[in-house]
Amino acid sequence: MNAWATRPIIGNEGINLMTEPFFYIIVNPVAGSGNGAKTWQQIQPIFEQRHLDYQVKVSQYAGHTIELAKQIGNFATHDQAVLIVVGGDGTLNQALTGLRATKTPLMPLAYVPTGSGNDFARGTDINQDPLKALEQILSATQPVSIDVGQYSETTHHHAGYFVNNIGIGFDAAVVASTNHSKAKQWLNRVHLGNLAYGFNVLKVLFKRKPFALTVNVDGQQIMIPDAFLVTTTNHPYFGGGVKILPAASPTDGKLDLIVVEHTNLITFVFLAIQLLRGQHTKYAKVHHFQSKHIQLMTNSLEYGQMDGEEMGTRAFALDFKVSQHPFWYIPENK
Numbered sequence: 001m002n003a004w005a006t007r008p009i010i011g012n013e014g015i016n017l018m019t020e021p022f023f024y025i026i027v028n029p030v031a032g033s034g035n036g037a038k039t040w041q042q043i044q045p046i047f048e049q050r051h052l053d054y055q056v057k058v059s060q061y062a063g064h065t066i067e068l069a070k071q072i073g074n075f076a077t078h079d080q081a082v083l084i085v086v087g088g089d090g091t092l093n094q095a096l097t098g099l100r101a102t103k104t105p106l107m108p109l110a111y112v113p114t115g116s117g118n119d120f121a122r123g124t125d126i127n128q129d130p131l132k133a134l135e136q137i138l139s140a141t142q143p144v145s146i147d148v149g150q151y152s153e154t155t156h157h158h159a160g161y162f163v164n165n166i167g168i169g170f171d172a173a174v175v176a177s178t179n180h181s182k183a184k185q186w187l188n189r190v191h192l193g194n195l196a197y198g199f200n201v202l203k204v205l206f207k208r209k210p211f212a213l214t215v216n217v218d219g220q221q222i223m224i225p226d227a228f229l230v231t232t233t234n235h236p237y238f239g240g241g242v243k244i245l246p247a248a249s250p251t252d253g254k255l256d257l258i259v260v261e262h263t264n265l266i267t268f269v270f271l272a273i274q275l276l277r278g279q280h281t282k283y284a285k286v287h288h289f290q291s292k293h294i295q296l297m298t299n300s301l302e303y304g305q306m307d308g309e310e311m312g313t314r315a316f317a318l319d320f321k322v323s324q325h326p327f328w329y330i331p332e333n334k
């Protein structure tokens, strides 16, 4: 039996399962280096041809999706509504964040992946082909419950949600270094954005130092003096398709934490090969935790990333919990 078969389906209040919902749509035109805009042009005729009720809003600037989702959630006049996000993982994160702060925090979300990484789609059995993903949405008659991560930063009085993962250290330094590299822009233009990540993985590997990490899981405190990669994840994927924690599931009501200790180059290369084989978590330098509640603390200033977006640099004190959100689609492996 697969994970979806055991997952209770949310009977969303106000959703009459027999009628087509009203579709609110947010498009991030710049997601995936312009793929968001192209995909919307491709799929809009489908909404017209099928006489679907919809309203589209286009994100005009970075962070705009949060405001658009708040407007939709607060002023939705259709009680049987679904919010479709056409964008990357960052746009989906913003839509969830905005929606959760409204009068209808549990309006079902749907996702048409058009980003460069699309890790949420990989982790939740959404096809990465936007047309196929749209079919998964339009053929659904009820939402499924998917885990989303919830975090609060005790030192910054800041809280929010994530759909994929929050990373401290290595992966976050790679995101920051890549975003600020001049090469990324022109490599993106020629659809070689992943090459920019490759260069920066090597750069960060040689430059970053290990740091002391305190982990609290299920009342147990663990000190890791030389942490290097620290990622709390909702599902197996990060970094655009890297299966960092094969055992993680977006339907088990738990979050997974991987901590990789700093080590020499030969061991890193060995672990990278094991990662490709899905065997890396067996080794002593790699720690794997799974829980409903995880706390992390660093004393040194470290980079952070959330769903592929930079969080900045600081000493982190993070409290993670898991929440559920209704998603409107039929998972591929169901």
Ligand SMILES: Nc1ncnc2c1ncn2[C@@H]1O[C@H](COP(=O)(O)OP(=O)(O)OP(=O)(O)O)[C@@H](O)[C@H]1O
Pocket: 028, 029, 030, 031, 032, 033, 059, 060, 061, 062, 063, 064, 065, 087, 088, 089, 090, 091, 092, 114, 115, 116, 117, 118, 119, 307, 308, 309
């Ligand atoms: N009109 C806009 N102009 C500039 N930036 C925008 C605009 N609309 C949204 N953004 C920003 O685009 C950024 C990237 O979006 P997103 O993460 O969805 O795409 P991506 O990075 O290509 O995909 P992925 O995260 O899957 O790799 C987000 O930080 C978002 O705030």
